[in-house]
Amino acid sequence: xxxxxxxxxxxxxxxxxxxxxxxxxxxxxxxxxxxxxxxxxxxxxxxxxxxxxxxxxxxxxxxxxxxxxxxxxxxxxxxxxxxxxxxxxxxxxxxxxxxxxxxxxxxxxxxxxxxxxxxxxxxxxxxxxxxxxxxxxxxxxxxxxxxxxxxxxxxxxxxxxxxxx
Amino acid sequence: xxxxxxxxxxxxxxxxxxxxxxxxxxxxxxxxxxxxxxxxxxxxxxxxxxxxxxxxxxxxxxxxxxxxxxxxxxxxxxxxxxxxxxxxxxxxxxxxxxxxxxxxxxxxxxxxxxxxxxxxxx
Numbered sequence: 001x002x003x004x005x006x007x008x009x010x011x012x013x014x015x016x017x018x019x020x021x022x023x024x025x026x027x028x029x030x031x032x033x034x035x036x037x038x039x040x041x042x043x044x045x046x047x048x049x050x051x052x053x054x055x056x057x058x059x060x061x062x063x064x065x066x067x068x069x070x071x072x073x074x075x076x077x078x079x080x081x082x083x084x085x086x087x088x089x090x091x092x093x094x095x096x097x098x099x100x101x102x103x104x105x106x107x108x109x110x111x112x113x114x115x116x117x118x119x120x121x122x123x124x125x126x127x128x129x130x131x132x133x134x135x136x137x138x139x140x141x142x143x144x145x146x147x148x149x150x151x152x153x154x155x156x157x158x159x160x161x162x163x164x165x
Numbered sequence: 166x167x168x169x170x171x172x173x174x175x176x177x178x179x180x181x182x183x184x185x186x187x188x189x190x191x192x193x194x195x196x197x198x199x200x201x202x203x204x205x206x207x208x209x210x211x212x213x214x215x216x217x218x219x220x221x222x223x224x225x226x227x228x229x230x231x232x233x234x235x236x237x238x239x240x241x242x243x244x245x246x247x248x249x250x251x252x253x254x255x256x257x258x259x260x261x262x263x264x265x266x267x268x269x270x271x272x273x274x275x276x277x278x279x280x281x282x283x284x285x286x287x
Contacts, residue, residue, distance in 0.1 A: 031252035033266045069217075073246040075226075075267040094171075102168050109174050127204030128271045130262055136185030143179040 086117035105148025
């Protein structure tokens, strides 16, 4: 991997972290565990369509770990790691089927997979099947949040291309 | 072509999600309440018979203060980093167990208990 590519990945990771930290400061109107907008995933979705799978995994891995360190919520690391793993796997596969014009769709599926991974982790850790009752709410919020972040990424994609990034 | 199919799948999942949410919200309320730490049940209450009080649950993961008032239960304070459990407020639906993910704590409606609904039915 050349230096320029590495630097770009570094900048993207930093931007994703900043977005993540800023979003933490915005009070969540839906106090349900697992429901959030996930604005930092704009960067993830963008990276999936612009970088190699290994590079995307590195970016997301570093972002999740540092995000947990900065927010002081190490327990959340387990949930977000499981969610992201599933989400990344799914999106890297979907990328082959869904073209850039339908990036938002890949993002919706990514968000759904993320919520599914989180739910699986929570079920394993808490051993409480009634947590599954949250799942429909996570599905609805995941669709909406994924659509929003996906559309954001879609707006950013041609602009960064023009800027030569 | 494939994209259209995927859009339809996504829309179907979304609609199923909304339907599921409504269904879950309509679940009947139960009387018995359980407080669990992981898989281990710490307390079982019949909320209609519990006096108003506040108490502390201390585990290896951290501390939550539980408040029972007028037959309702909530987490009033916690030392977890996200405080989602506190902001969830009173436990008011079978659909929404009050959860503190960082502390592995769950407050939920449950079937029976020692002198709960099941015992009466028998």
